[in-house]
Amino acid sequence: MQVIGGKWKPMIIYNLLSGTKRFNELQRLSGNPSARVLTLQLRELEDDKIIKRHVFDQIPPRVEYSLTTKGKSLNNILEMMAIWGKEQR
Template identity: 50%
Template structure:
């Protein structure tokens, strides 16, 4: 049986904050605290889990620096960068939908 490509995409990106994380990381490397502030509605446990899942799926790169206190930075891999057009279209669609649903 053939696997639906949309199902594959949703299985990788279908998390409450995953696409929003990708959207912010498209702007550049961020530390956990910076991401946490940008995603004010996300609790730390959920954000950590979703970042780990994105890392496991090859979308996000996690760089740990041997410092005290620990410094961890997140950036997009080449595969993650390839999501830019998807995020852009979803952002545009969301803006249009948001205007229509409040009208």
């Protein structure tokens, strides 16, 4: 729970399950956390080897985020959490 706990991390992981995303797209899809909060959450997920960050050597800089194999393995857990949440409504 420490790795995926919090308000934004489950949303970030869920949005990356469908494929690679750029920062602004992740921010929009995840409910518009501030840029600072999203950056911190992405760094923590990267440190925990849940996501990988790919920086393209171009101007302007382009960065894409995607799930690692470890990150993809969280799919079932997120699905179960979503089912539980719907049942509690």
